[in-house]
Amino acid sequence: xxxxxxxxxxxxxxxxxxxxxxxxxxxxxxxxxxxxxxxxxxxxxxxxxxxxxxxxxxxxxxxxxxxxxxxxxxxxxxxxxxxxxxxxxxxxxxxxxxxxxxxxxxxxxxxxxxxxxxxxxxxxxxxxxx
Numbered sequence: 001x002x003x004x005x006x007x008x009x010x011x012x013x014x015x016x017x018x019x020x021x022x023x024x025x026x027x028x029x030x031x032x033x034x035x036x037x038x039x040x041x042x043x044x045x046x047x048x049x050x051x052x053x054x055x056x057x058x059x060x061x062x063x064x065x066x067x068x069x070x071x072x073x074x075x076x077x078x079x080x081x082x083x084x085x086x087x088x089x090x091x092x093x094x095x096x097x098x099x100x101x102x103x104x105x106x107x108x109x110x111x112x113x114x115x116x117x118x119x120x121x122x123x124x125x126x127x128x129x130x
Contacts, residue, residue: 003120006047008032008064010057018051025113035059039067042074048120051112054083065097078123080115082106 005027007018015031022029030045032038034057042050042064050068052061059067061081068074078100100119107115 003027003049003117004045004047005029005049005051005116006032006038006041006045007051008035008038008056008061009053010034010055011053014053021109022113022116025109027113027116033057035061035063038064042068042077043071047077049116050077050079051116052079052081054081062097065099069097076123078119080112080119 003026005018005022007015007022007029009015009018009031010033015033019029019031030041030047032041036058038050038052038056039059041047050064052064054061056064065079068077068079075098079098080103081099082103100123103112103115
């Protein structure tokens with residue numbers, strides 16, 4: 001069974017890249033364009049893993065994490081947080097939320113795919129797609 005990933009990014013290019021590159025690893029990738037879209041899709045799709053970039057418009061990535069923390073149905077969805085943009089001094093706010101992995105620099109597709117699979121396997125018991 002393929003790993004279902006919701007990738008939230010304000011960048012159209014990065015959303016396309018996630019679909020293209022992670023899809024080549026056998027993952028099914030849906031995308032969200034902003035924080036509000038991300039919350040809506042989390043509720044509708046229930047992905048195996050949320051790939052969340054640090055700078056989202058309309059609700060923001062911390063807003064997504066806050067909604068997830070307050071919604072018992074969303075708390076089980078593991079999060080890989082990409083903090084590759086923004087101010088590192090703001091990352092301390094992540095401590096208040098359940099984030100399974102934090103990536104501080106742009107990863108290779110192999111590293112990202114491996115991380116997503118590992119997080120899904122650790123938190124949900126989902127087998128590797130490879």
